[in-house]
Amino acid sequence: MPDPSRTPQLRLREFLPYRLSVLSNTISRRIAELYDREFGLTIWQWRVMAVTGDAPGISATEIGQRTAMDKVAVSRAVAGLIEVGYLERKSSEEDGRRSKLYLTPAGTSVYDEIVPMAIAEEQALEAVLTPEERVELTRLMEKLAGSASPDRPLW
Amino acid sequence: MPDPSRTPQLRLREFLPYRLSVLSNTISRRIAELYDREFGLTIWQWRVMAVTGDAPGISATEIGQRTAMDKVAVSRAVAGLIEVGYLERKSSEEDGRRSKLYLTPAGTSVYDEIVPMAIAEEQALEAVLTPEERVELTRLMEKLAGSASPDRPLW
């Protein structure tokens, strides 16, 4: 007969936040390695390129919102991309604080190479799931995201 | 009629590795904040305590295997925990390189406090899912983990 006063067991390996973290880190590390090896880009730089390619003229702040990066990370990623010539900055006419970002031709050509690779990679990852499972996973993740959103107090 | 030669679209927000990373980071940040605020522990220190509480006498290497931490991270977390008096090291009789780790009484008392809190927290997080959904999520995550395991080549 178990003693109910004992501290309940916690098995790290069954702990959802832990499992999520390990899975996400495993995948992220793989991807980081690929982008670094193939294009010399960090994940952050790649995210900036991804949204800039999708929305030319975007501002650093908007990039932050779309990529869940903080403004310092965006600033650094942008600086690095300008340095290697993949990104170009024009200051906004309407607002002198803001700058508009664009892929350069070199940046666009990297973008055009990297996007299919990224998509292929995601598909390779998701290939183990059926289409129904993918939909279901997305649904469950969204439920969790709602539960974990930073503005919502935990208890 | 869309031009098939154009680069296909990639929407970061729909990209599974990205979504996983954001979800995991959101949850991890919350937890890190809680453990830091309540106990002055980092996530790594907490993971070390969790497995040591579960398997007293465990070695640093085994901790690394159970927690998906590298040996440097384990070493640092252990050093910090010894410093604050939550962990105790005894060197192994059989193998002089290895050391066995134990929670001290102070460490045990923190452990006994933190475990129910961690469990409650996980339950709060999972409360948005039905039991069936939890099982399903675990199954899907395991499929992905198999697909993403570091030893498996991507293409």
Place this chain on the structure above:
DNA sequence: GACATTTAGTTTCATATGTAACTATTTATG
């Protein structure tokens, strides 16, 4: 048993990251 190899764990060093302070510009308030 001497020497090479492996393993456990720590330390060092270089880089990444987050927080806070800062500059520049715009917007709001009296």
Place this chain on the structure above:
DNA sequence: CATAAATAGTTACATATGAAACTAAATGTC
């Protein structure tokens, strides 16, 4: 319009992290 408050983005600083070098002990090989 002068000044305060807010916003965009950068810089500086302190800390975290990972890779590689290192120490010490154990194991394998001749």
